[in-house]
Amino acid sequence: MKRTEALSIKKKIKTGKEIERITQHLKKQGKRIVTYNGSFDVLHVGHIKSIQEAKAQGDILIILLNSDASIRIYKGPNRPIVSQRERIIMIAAIDAVDYVSVFNDINPKKVLARIKPNVHCNGSDWGRSCIERKVVEENGGRIYILRWERGHSTTDLIKKILDVYRQPAIKAVFLDRDGTVNLNKKGYVHKIADFEFAPHVFDALKKLSKTDYKIIIVTNQSGIGRRYYTQEDFEKLNAWILEEFSKKKIRIDRVYYCHHTLKDRCGCRKPNVGMFIQAVKDFGISLNNSWFIGDNKTDMIAGREANVKTIKLGERMPKALKLQPHYYAKDLQQAADIILNNE
Numbered sequence: 001m002k003r004t005e006a007l008s009i010k011k012k013i014k015t016g017k018e019i020e021r022i023t024q025h026l027k028k029q030g031k032r033i034v035t036y037n038g039s040f041d042v043l044h045v046g047h048i049k050s051i052q053e054a055k056a057q058g059d060i061l062i063i064l065l066n067s068d069a070s071i072r073i074y075k076g077p078n079r080p081i082v083s084q085r086e087r088i089i090m091i092a093a094i095d096a097v098d099y100v101s102v103f104n105d106i107n108p109k110k111v112l113a114r115i116k117p118n119v120h121c122n123g124s125d126w127g128r129s130c131i132e133r134k135v136v137e138e139n140g141g142r143i144y145i146l147r148w149e150r151g152h153s154t155t156d157l158i159k160k161i162l163d164v165y166r167q168p169a170i171k172a173v174f175l176d177r178d179g180t181v182n183l184n185k186k187g188y189v190h191k192i193a194d195f196e197f198a199p200h201v202f203d204a205l206k207k208l209s210k211t212d213y214k215i216i217i218v219t220n221q222s223g224i225g226r227r228y229y230t231q232e233d234f235e236k237l238n239a240w241i242l243e244e245f246s247k248k249k250i251r252i253d254r255v256y257y258c259h260h261t262l263k264d265r266c267g268c269r270k271p272n273v274g275m276f277i278q279a280v281k282d283f284g285i286s287l288n289n290s291w292f293i294g295d296n297k298t299d300m301i302a303g304r305e306a307n308v309k310t311i312k313l314g315e316r317m318p319k320a321l322k323l324q325p326h327y328y329a330k331d332l333q334q335a336a337d338i339i340l341n342n343e
């Protein structure tokens with residue numbers, strides 16, 4: 001924040017005494033003073049709209065902000081969520097607000113008796129028969145009921161947040177295939193006879209199978225696009241791999257593969273993130289709670305792009321890429337341990 005912005009926010013924050021003096025002065029200049037009070041705890045669009053509507057009722061808008069102590073009394077000991085030190089800064093930063101002042105009582109009658117606003121605004125939940133009506137009208141002011149429909153309340157917002165966080169996030173361990181799950185000596189592995197599981201694959205995946213992590217293979221198979229082998233060859237090998245895993249009680253939840261070549265400019269070929277996005281759609285996975293283990297730099301680029309935590313097997317990333325995985329591991333076993341230790 002620029003220094004001048006911070007200053008202009010600070011200038012809006014006044015004590016009760018200062019506010020009284022300022023309003024007397026402004027009234028002499030013929031300004032119409034509007035007041036609106038509330039706790040404005042966990043600011044939301046409903047607050048902003050109602051503050052803007054309040055401002056439209058006169059020239060100068062004063063927000064009377066309930067102190068933490070007063071909120072604790074009328075909303076219970078767990079509120080406010082946001083302290084008055086922070087609430088006052090947020091309210092003062094709103095363009096429509098001219099002044100903001102904290103008050104300590106559970107209703108603003110005393111402050112209103114001193115300020116004597118021309119208009120005092122109130123939410124439709126309290127209505128015209130609000131407790132402040134008498135003191136406002138006795139001092140020549142009127143009550144204005146804000147039209148802004150609630151629908152947005154801090155309490156509703158908090159309930160929504162609790163609902164979201166009550167459900168545990170669905171997490172995944174994404175695995176590259178060739179060079180990660182199996183050795184990739186000659187490249188373009190597509191025959192069962194040439195398929196050699198990498199060291200410690202079974203132990204590592206058995207451990208992960210016992211967790212809540214979805215285990216998902218994401219593999220580039222441009223050998224199909226290059227016509228080195230067919231989709232059927234891939235499917236046949238894939239079925240065999242899954243069978244071997246299932247014999248060992250290893251759970252693989254899904255295998256995604258991209259059969260394109262670079263020329264196809266698809267969105268699924270790593271380092272593109274299409275296969276990760278598909279997994280999000282299919283399983284509701286939360287990517288920032290998920291992991292990707294791969295042996296290639298393109299795996300790490302894809303992982304970082306997809307906002308998952310990345311573990312690279314084998315050699316280090318080329319410096320020129322200016323991109324590092326979160327971890328390096330010597331094999332899948334070590335990678336699985338990193339994940340489990342991060343729980």
Ligand SMILES: [Mg+2]
Pocket residue numbers: 176177178179180184294295296
């Ligand atoms: Mg690989």
Ligand SMILES: [Zn+2]
Pocket residue numbers: 258259260266267268269
């Ligand atoms: Zn593709």
